[in-house]
Amino acid sequence: MSDLTKIAEIADEAARTGTAIAQFSDKEVLTLDEAYAVQALSMQRRYARGEKRIGIKMGFTSRAKMVQMGLDEMIWGRLTDAMREEDGGVISFKKYVHPRVEPEIAFLMRKPLSGNVTVFEAMDAVAAVAPAMEVIDSRYDNFKFDLGDVVADNSSSSGFVIGNWCAPDSDISNLGLVMSINGKASQIGSTAAILGNPARSLVAAARMVASAGECLNEGDIVLAGGATAASAMAVGDSVVTDFQDLGTVSFTVGE
Amino acid sequence: MVDQNIQKSADMLWDAWNTNKPTTPIRELLGETDVEAAYAVQEINTKRWLEQGRRLSGRKIGLTSKAVQTQLGVDQPDYGMLFSDMDIPDGEEISFATCHQPKVEAEIAFVMGKDMDDPDVTTTEVMASIEYALPAIEVVGSRVADWNIRITDTIADNASSGLYVLGQTPVKIGDFDPRLCGMVLFNRGEPVSVGAGAACLGSPINSTLWLARVMAKAGRPLKAGDVVLSGALGPMAAVTPGEVYEARIQGLGSVRAAFSAE
Numbered sequence: 057m058s059d060l061t062k063i064a065e066i067a068d069e070a071a072r073t074g075t076a077i078a079q080f081s082d083k084e085v086l087t088l089d090e091a092y093a094v095q096a097l098s099m100q101r102r103y104a105r106g107e108k109r110i111g112i113k114m115g116f117t118s119r120a121k122m123v124q125m126g127l128d129e130m131i132w133g134r135l136t137d138a139m140r141e142e143d144g145g146v147i148s149f150k151k152y153v154h155p156r157v158e159p160e161i162a163f164l165m166r167k168p169l170s171g172n173v174t175v176f177e178a179m180d181a182v183a184a185v186a187p188a189m190e191v192i193d194s195r196y197d198n199f200k201f202d203l204g205d206v207v208a209d210n211s212s213s214s215g216f217v218i219g220n221w222c223a224p225d226s227d228i229s230n231l232g233l234v235m236s237i238n239g240k241a242s243q244i245g246s247t248a249a250i251l252g253n254p255a256r257s258l259v260a261a262a263r264m265v266a267s268a269g270e271c272l273n274e275g276d277i278v279l280a281g282g283a284t285a286a287s288a289m290a291v292g293d294s295v296v297t298d299f300q301d302l303g304t305v306s307f308t309v310g311e
Numbered sequence: 312m313v314d315q316n317i318q319k320s321a322d323m324l325w326d327a328w329n330t331n332k333p334t335t336p337i338r339e340l341l342g343e344t345d346v347e348a349a350y351a352v353q354e355i356n357t358k359r360w361l362e363q364g365r366r367l368s369g370r371k372i373g374l375t376s377k378a379v380q381t382q383l384g385v386d387q388p389d390y391g392m393l394f395s396d397m398d399i400p401d402g403e404e405i406s407f408a409t410c411h412q413p414k415v416e417a418e419i420a421f422v423m424g425k426d427m428d429d430p431d432v433t434t435t436e437v438m439a440s441i442e443y444a445l446p447a448i449e450v451v452g453s454r455v456a457d458w459n460i461r462i463t464d465t466i467a468d469n470a471s472s473g474l475y476v477l478g479q480t481p482v483k484i485g486d487f488d489p490r491l492c493g494m495v496l497f498n499r500g501e502p503v504s505v506g507a508g509a510a511c512l513g514s515p516i517n518s519t520l521w522l523a524r525v526m527a528k529a530g531r532p533l534k535a536g537d538v539v540l541s542g543a544l545g546p547m548a549a550v551t552p553g554e555v556y557e558a559r560i561q562g563l564g565s566v567r568a569a570f571s572a573e
Contacts, residue, residue, distance in 0.1 A: 230494070231493045232494065246507055248505050249505040
């Protein structure tokens with residue numbers, strides 16, 4: 057256990073200071089259970105510094121990505137208030153190691169949700185849906201990691217921006233989207249890439265937090281997973297994603 | 312010499328089409344860059360088909376994605392002819408064996424309401440000329456062995472066209488978002504290709520404008536009633552015999568291409 061505590065400290069320091077570290081799997085591969093334990097321990101350090109958990113993010117929600125990583129299960133990580141960036145605001149590049157951005161769908165919970173639930177039960181617990189972008193940032197050198205590494209690193213979550221909240225009964229199953237960097241289309245896709253329908257990601261989120269003894273709470277945000285591949289960005293970039301029916305979400309990259 | 316090679320290329324593709332035995336790349340005769348010669352090859356076979364009694368039903372636009380253009384080293388799309396016998400009803404079984412190395416792409420089909428004879432046509436005129444839009448699946452094929460194609464090979468080969476399936480829910484141009492409409496192509500409930508309108512030259516309207524201008528110049532202008540397959544909204548997907556592919560385009564509806572097991 058002390059080992060996991062030590063690993064959690066290294067992972068947390070890398071995230072806190074925006075510094076790249078070597079993969080843990082170079083020395084010793086973490087099992088999935090160990091990796092989630094490391095993630096929980098590193099989050100405890102964040103909470104001790106005053107950060108609040110305000111939701112979770114899902115990862116590896118595209119079949120293509122799962123196949124590419126040789127996985128058959130999604131991963132998840134925790135979101136804190138310190139990771140939240142303003143829609144239309146400026147994000148600080150130096151907070152991150154090598155940030156990338158991807159378009160997402162966000163859910164806002166209106167009541168608790170946990171365990172094995174149906175799509176209907178999951179969507180019934182949603183207060184609103186929104187267009188969103190996640191800034192993912194692996195703390196490992198060259199964005200290289202194995203499954204245990206990435207889960208220990210809070211599943212690469214590091215920042216997110218949420219646009220206007222829309223009605224919870226909006227049809228989000230197949231919304232087209234264009235993520236532009238400096239006006240040029242960088243990623244084009246559809247929310248259908250998220251498990252065929254992002255609602256399925258919320259079902260998975262309820263199941264996965266339950267396995268950690270946690271719950272999606274009223275007011276929590278759930279990021280459903282990337283709808284396209286992630287794009288690299290640089291200081292000075294303007295990043296804008298237009299979603300069919302849901303509107304636009306944007307930020308610029310500052311020093 | 313060039314004329315001979317154009318005729319010879321047309322003959323190779325004609326034989327490959329009729330015998331369903333793919334040919335070696337015709338770029339070995341035409342080179343990799345002479346787009347004009349490649350269209351001359353296409354035109355020879357178009358004329359042969361029209362003489363045989365095939366009826367033109369529209370056009371297809373190919374190479375509308377940045378990624379595919381980069382792959383083939385070109386900076387513009389290409390076009391091919393659609394004939395009425397390529398039109399397969401929604402969900403009707405397609406004989407896999409008679410296709411030429413089929414792959415599927417989800418697209419928006421525009422049905423033209425007016426003739427478009429003016430090579431200087433504008434975006435608004437194109438939009439005003441579209442009667443309605445339909446979801447579509449294009450079954451592309453290649454008469455060149457193993458899809459070993461460069462730009463001249465595909466243009467000469469009628470832009471790798473094969474068959475097409477149209478959905479049956481016409482939508483007016485102002486009633487959906489051509490740029491932002493989401494597209495997913497399902498096989499057995501799994502998304503095998505995902506995209507949006509913008510993947511097609513920024514918008515399928517952009518590719519259709521390009522086509523209308525080019526066809527008017529080339530002397531085969533779009534006519535009222537023509538179907539325009541405006542270009543893929545996501546990556547093309549491989550076809551497995553016996554499988555059904557369903558394209559869903561948000562705001563436009565859905566359409567199915569079903570393949571026989573043999």
